[in-house]
Amino acid sequence: MANYFNTLPLREQLNQLGVCEFMSNDEFLDGVDALKGKKIVIVGCGAQGLNQGLNLRDSGLDVSYALRKEAIEEKRASWKNATDNNFNVGTYEELIPGADLVINLTPDKQHTSVVSAVMPLMKQGATLSYSHGFNIVEEGIQIRKDLTVIMVAPKSPGSEVRAEYLRGFGVPTLIAVHPENDPEGKGLEQAKAYCVGTGGHRAGVLRSSFVAEVKSDLMGEQTILCGLLQTGSILSFDKMLEKGIDAGYASKLVQYGVEVITEALKHGGVTGMMDRLSNPAKIKAFRISEELKTIMRPLFQKHQDDIMSGEFSRIMMEDWANGDANLLKWRAETGETAFEKTPAGDVKIGDQEYFDNYTLMAAFIKAGVELAFETMVEAGIKPESAYYESLHETPLIANTIARKKLFEMNRVISDTAEYGCYLFDQACKPLLADFMKTVDTDLVGKNFNEGKDGAVDNQELVEVNEALRSHPVELVGTVLRKAMTAMKAIKTA
Amino acid sequence: MSLVNIKDLSVCYGAKTVLHNISLVVNPGEGWVIRGESGSGKTTLGRTIAGSVRHSGDVTIHFNTQSPLPATTLFVESWYRFTNLEGDRNFYYQQRYNHQQRRDTVTIARELELFGKEHALNNVRLQELIATLDYTRVLDEQLFEISSGEHKKLQLIKALWLHPQLLIIDQPYTGLDVKSRGRLNELLNAYTGNGGTLILISNDTELPACVNRFAMLKDGRLSTDETAFRFEEKVLKPLPHFLKEPPQYTTQTLIHMKDIHVRYDDKQVLSNIQWQVNAGDRWLLQGHNGSGKSTLLSLITGDHPQAYANDIKLFGVQRGGGESIWDIKRRIGLISPELHWYFDANATVLQSLASGFFDSNGLYRQLRYMQKQQLDELLKFLDLYDVKNELLTTLPLGKQRLALLGRTIIKNPQLLVLDEPCQGLDQQQTQYFNKLVDEISRNGVTIIYVGHFETQLPACITHKLVLENGRSIENNRIATQSR
Numbered sequence: 001m002a003n004y005f006n007t008l009p010l011r012e013q014l015n016q017l018g019v020c021e022f023m024s025n026d027e028f029l030d031g032v033d034a035l036k037g038k039k040i041v042i043v044g045c046g047a048q049g050l051n052q053g054l055n056l057r058d059s060g061l062d063v064s065y066a067l068r069k070e071a072i073e074e075k076r077a078s079w080k081n082a083t084d085n086n087f088n089v090g091t092y093e094e095l096i097p098g099a100d101l102v103i104n105l106t107p108d109k110q111h112t113s114v115v116s117a118v119m120p121l122m123k124q125g126a127t128l129s130y131s132h133g134f135n136i137v138e139e140g141i142q143i144r145k146d147l148t149v150i151m152v153a154p155k156s157p158g159s160e161v162r163a164e165y166l167r168g169f170g171v172p173t174l175i176a177v178h179p180e181n182d183p184e185g186k187g188l189e190q191a192k193a194y195c196v197g198t199g200g201h202r203a204g205v206l207r208s209s210f211v212a213e214v215k216s217d218l219m220g221e222q223t224i225l226c227g228l229l230q231t232g233s234i235l236s237f238d239k240m241l242e243k244g245i246d247a248g249y250a251s252k253l254v255q256y257g258v259e260v261i262t263e264a265l266k267h268g269g270v271t272g273m274m275d276r277l278s279n280p281a282k283i284k285a286f287r288i289s290e291e292l293k294t295i296m297r298p299l300f301q302k303h304q305d306d307i308m309s310g311e312f313s314r315i316m317m318e319d320w321a322n323g324d325a326n327l328l329k330w331r332a333e334t335g336e337t338a339f340e341k342t343p344a345g346d347v348k349i350g351d352q353e354y355f356d357n358y359t360l361m362a363a364f365i366k367a368g369v370e371l372a373f374e375t376m377v378e379a380g381i382k383p384e385s386a387y388y389e390s391l392h393e394t395p396l397i398a399n400t401i402a403r404k405k406l407f408e409m410n411r412v413i414s415d416t417a418e419y420g421c422y423l424f425d426q427a428c429k430p431l432l433a434d435f436m437k438t439v440d441t442d443l444v445g446k447n448f449n450e451g452k453d454g455a456v457d458n459q460e461l462v463e464v465n466e467a468l469r470s471h472p473v474e475l476v477g478t479v480l481r482k483a484m485t486a487m488k489a490i491k492t493a
Numbered sequence: 494m495s496l497v498n499i500k501d502l503s504v505c506y507g508a509k510t511v512l513h514n515i516s517l518v519v520n521p522g523e524g525w526v527i528r529g530e531s532g533s534g535k536t537t538l539g540r541t542i543a544g545s546v547r548h549s550g551d552v553t554i555h556f557n558t559q560s561p562l563p564a565t566t567l568f569v570e571s572w573y574r575f576t577n578l579e580g581d582r583n584f585y586y587q588q589r590y591n592h593q594q595r596r597d598t599v600t601i602a603r604e605l606e607l608f609g610k611e612h613a614l615n616n617v618r619l620q621e622l623i624a625t626l627d628y629t630r631v632l633d634e635q636l637f638e639i640s641s642g643e644h645k646k647l648q649l650i651k652a653l654w655l656h657p658q659l660l661i662i663d664q665p666y667t668g669l670d671v672k673s674r675g676r677l678n679e680l681l682n683a684y685t686g687n688g689g690t691l692i693l694i695s696n697d698t699e700l701p702a703c704v705n706r707f708a709m710l711k712d713g714r715l716s717t718d719e720t721a722f723r724f725e726e727k728v729l730k731p732l733p734h735f736l737k738e739p740p741q742y743t744t745q746t747l748i749h750m751k752d753i754h755v756r757y758d759d760k761q762v763l764s765n766i767q768w769q770v771n772a773g774d775r776w777l778l779q780g781h782n783g784s785g786k787s788t789l790l791s792l793i794t795g796d797h798p799q800a801y802a803n804d805i806k807l808f809g810v811q812r813g814g815g816e817s818i819w820d821i822k823r824r825i826g827l828i829s830p831e832l833h834w835y836f837d838a839n840a841t842v843l844q845s846l847a848s849g850f851f852d853s854n855g856l857y858r859q860l861r862y863m864q865k866q867q868l869d870e871l872l873k874f875l876d877l878y879d880v881k882n883e884l885l886t887t888l889p890l891g892k893q894r895l896a897l898l899g900r901t902i903i904k905n906p907q908l909l910v911l912d913e914p915c916q917g918l919d920q921q922q923t924q925y926f927n928k929l930v931d932e933i934s935r936n937g938v939t940i941i942y943v944g945h946f947e948t949q950l951p952a953c954i955t956h957k958l959v960l961e962n963g964r965s966i967e968n969n970r971i972a973t974q975s976r
Contacts, residue, residue, distance in 0.1 A: 167837070
């Protein structure tokens, strides 16, 4: 199988990278009609599979589950999930031939084997749905030409997909149709109907392409979302220990600080986050984030280049073939860091204290969000897609760090994200070694404003505020956040 | 020496004074009850004594240093929140019906074990409490699976197990059936007999014998004159116009259930239920805690996945025949303690009522002109207009309930499902609420009303279904005006 993206001429590469439209409500007026009465078979019954299926059935659609024979015979969790909720369950051979829509909700790594098993059984003219485009774009699997291939990807964990649906709302969702596999031109209508069936249409739908989704998703998760949050957390913790800050306090500040700080990001973008700092701290954070951007820009560019060229997926698939040797090694190392091994102390840290005593993290996040966004846009990804895969998702990942620190954060994200995260972290830490020597406890561990009189130069403050507010990620973010006004704080698990 | 000494206590929330210059002395071993209308400041007073409210004036507590009892005050909230294992509170009321191979919260047994460890408590005593309150049945269930009445018992068990020197309980009887209430009173008598000092916040009349002191709050002012305790009966305003319109029925039989069976693993929840509800029927559904009432209702409201495995026809359509749960919910107005418990904490009173148009938990859509008119009318009718922009959760419990009742009738549906709508309300509120239901029923709406055996009921009831251990033991028409 050849990397699909690399087989395309430049014109078509740019064309597909550029698919990006925030869909309006009236595009969903047909509801679930395009799937009404059709046989929907979901492959896999984990958190996404089960909860999406419950929603689709509650929307009046006909849903059953195809599981591997062993899963049924051994009555595994997936079998129990489906049967306990009164779904019809069968083997691939029993259910796939009758399916009008097959929804593949197995883990990324299994896609090639699952799709290879399922495809020959699918009937003429049926539809195959993915929730991530890696298999199509990077692994380059070829799907039978009579089949339609779509993607519907709710941007939240499965439990949230269900909870928000039953509240009468939904979660933001990305949809796409693979241009090589839309023989009847019905892909978009079916993707929209599927999206309505899970409630996604109420929370904001972005129409993308398989290519744009994969290239932006990989970039976001490797750099700002997981990679930099990990590097920043570890460096901050180590710095505090080096400077004699209490380990319990340092652990708590790092574990929960990232969530509190990115909560401000969620509501008001980078500007909103920086506005939580005092004026002198804001100016300082701005200056060091500029410095950080200069240091890290080549690394961000390298990640984007390797993603675009297919080099990243090539080496990751090598590691898959090698029994995940690197992944497991790096995972173990993450579990052994001092931060991971120091439990959060039993100290109270107020909301504002997280900003005042952890100015460094605000600078890291500003630098990472802006760099990821800029690098993606330079590579041909549209600003809206770049916004989703950088700023929008940062608070979601930060939540998982607050719940269970880095080791567990890495376990709950996809294998692909986890691999990319370690790759970035390995390269970024040495890159920042000299910078970290200049950092003292006023930036991390103690209140930045302590012993300062709070004075700033008017001119300088105006310049900094102007620079923050006019950054392109802020311009597109303001528009998108407004479009999602009804959107509520959605937590991740 | 007095245990609690309150002098010139005042509490303000913003510009609003909630408690005015209160002075009160509570002596060791006394049993107090504090009464007052919804919003009079009862809960605030309780919390202030427990030390969690900023106030002016003095509140001093002198614990007995010689006593073997823990020198501490425990305030049992009428309404408390728990979190899942990840520290989240993101629950929804249908969650307990979704069967998944995943455990989100801890079990009751584990919760109690942790509590006991934290306070170094004796297990023998716990077993007595569990037996007395008939609580063994739920020990293996998850926190989010149990009903609000069972949560109340959990709080009471913890409080009595801890046995602090001062115990304040806000609405001790909410959600408890008659038997449990009697048992609780015995336990409270034993508590004071053992040297504890008790303050109950309640308007209930069947109090334990140990209650010998009385106080009443009115608009934040305290009186200890027992004769001052008299509720004025609230007069019903004329119904809003839209609620006088008869509902639009599309079929004569709204609910048809045949041989209903529901089980979770090895636990049979409903067995062999046959039930038919016709347009205009007004049913009373009764049964003890755990008899299957909520599960039965969840099959009707589209909240239970087991509905797909049973023979149920709703509004003329077979379940699983391609209808969406939103088609079903559109025809039903629902209120239940669990819906209330897990309701959107960020919604204002107006948004909470308005969400009834869309059957959502919280408001996510724009309102049309007519809908806004209807909302204003209903808000005024329920005396909620002045607080319409306040968060629902900041209102006293009785008013929250009223707002959620408004949510059920805002779209003037065919079927009202009122699952213990008066749980947590005092007598006066319950009376008013039931009168309201009677008044609304005059337009011909179909009603399913769930109440405990002893609760006051609306007069309009025409039929009765009684469940016991998941089976129906009574299912018939009753003589009109039986109450």
